Amino acid sequence: MKLYRVAALIQRHLYLYQRSLPRMTEVFFWPLIDLLLWGFVTLYLQRFQTNLPKFVTFFLGALILWDILYRAQQGISVSFLEEVWSKNLLNLFVTPMHPSEFLAALISISVLKLLTAGLASAFLAWLFYSFNLFVLGVSLIPFVFNLALMGWAIGIITMASILLYGQEAEVMAWGLAFLVQPISAVFYPVSVMPAWVRPIAWMIPSSHVFEGMRAVVETGAFPLEELIKATLLNLIYLSLAISFFYRNLRIVKDRGLLLRSGTE
Numbered sequence: 001m002k003l004y005r006v007a008a009l010i011q012r013h014l015y016l017y018q019r020s021l022p023r024m025t026e027v028f029f030w031p032l033i034d035l036l037l038w039g040f041v042t043l044y045l046q047r048f049q050t051n052l053p054k055f056v057t058f059f060l061g062a063l064i065l066w067d068i069l070y071r072a073q074q075g076i077s078v079s080f081l082e083e084v085w086s087k088n089l090l091n092l093f094v095t096p097m098h099p100s101e102f103l104a105a106l107i108s109i110s111v112l113k114l115l116t117a118g119l120a121s122a123f124l125a126w127l128f129y130s131f132n133l134f135v136l137g138v139s140l141i142p143f144v145f146n147l148a149l150m151g152w153a154i155g156i157i158t159m160a161s162i163l164l165y166g167q168e169a170e171v172m173a174w175g176l177a178f179l180v181q182p183i184s185a186v187f188y189p190v191s192v193m194p195a196w197v198r199p200i201a202w203m204i205p206s207s208h209v210f211e212g213m214r215a216v217v218e219t220g221a222f223p224l225e226e227l228i229k230a231t232l233l234n235l236i237y238l239s240l241a242i243s244f245f246y247r248n249l250r251i252v253k254d255r256g257l258l259l260r261s262g263t264e
Contacts, residue, residue: 044188058217060131062186062210064121068144069206070177071117072151073158075110077173080159084167099249103242106159107152114148139222143209146227149234150205151177156241160248185210205233 083089092102125131134140158172183197184206190198201207212226 040182040188040192044192058214059187060125060129061133061213061217064118064125064133065144065147065210065213066181066184066186066206067121068114068118069147069151071114072110072148073155073177074151074173075113076106076152076155077158079106079109080155080162081170081173084162093249093253099246103156103245106155110152110155111148114151118144139212139216142227143212143230146205146209146230146234149231149238153234153238153241154180156238156245160241160245163245163252164248180204180206183207189214202229203233205230205237208233 083092122133125133154177158169158176161172162169183193183201184204185193185201186206190201190207190211193201208226208230212223212230215221215223215226
């Protein structure tokens with residue numbers, strides 16, 4: 001074993017991190033997300049010295065619903081990456097296919113994956129934990145749809161970023177959704193968060209969804225206000241995401257970067 005060869009390879013990888021913000025971000029990303037998420041969960045649990053009311057419904061329901069958002073995002077991001085990995089991106093965009101048709105296809109794939117994964121998760125939760133997700137009733141449907149909308153918006157932003165910045169931005173496909181998880185009130189209410197974080201949390205559609213879910217479990221009333229806020233925010237973010245995709249696609253075409261994006 002020659003130490004200088006080991007040192008050379010180490011130096012080579014350090015150079016990669018020095019020149020790549022996405023790679024450097026990943027080093028700090030997961031520890032920070034875990035600290036924030038489980039720190040807020042701990043604060044929430046500390047409120048209940050004896051029994052947490054409806055513990056299973058809160059946490060298993062939140063876990064399954066969050067997975068719906070994540071799968072919706074992955075359905076778009078990973079499907080797009082499949083085209084990049086197979087070097088098929090250039091072939092697609094030199095055809096008469098319109099970008100809207102491309103987006104429609106990816107969203108359709110996302111829906112199929114979402115239905116498969118969601119039903120499987122709900123069945124396993126019932127089988128292993130006797131938890132019936134559908135106890136939330138018909139109010140579940142519009143909230144699930146809103147989670148899917150937010151997942152699609154994140155997926156389109158991820159896809160547009162990879163299109164412009166290349167495959168070094170692939171880390172966004174696996175981590176961007178988790179970036180907003182600590183402030184999405186998935187496992188704990190917004191009231192647990194620091195006062196300066198709460199206005200940011202209320203700007204996230206999923207925060208209204210999960211607050212609405214807890215309201216249904218606790219009171220049985222339909223949280224119409226939370227649904228309206230989540231829907232309006234999702235429509236805004238989805239419109240911005242689609243505009244971001246069209247903008248990046250135009251830039252990539254004008255600069256001749258499509259070949260790079262599809263063959264790296």
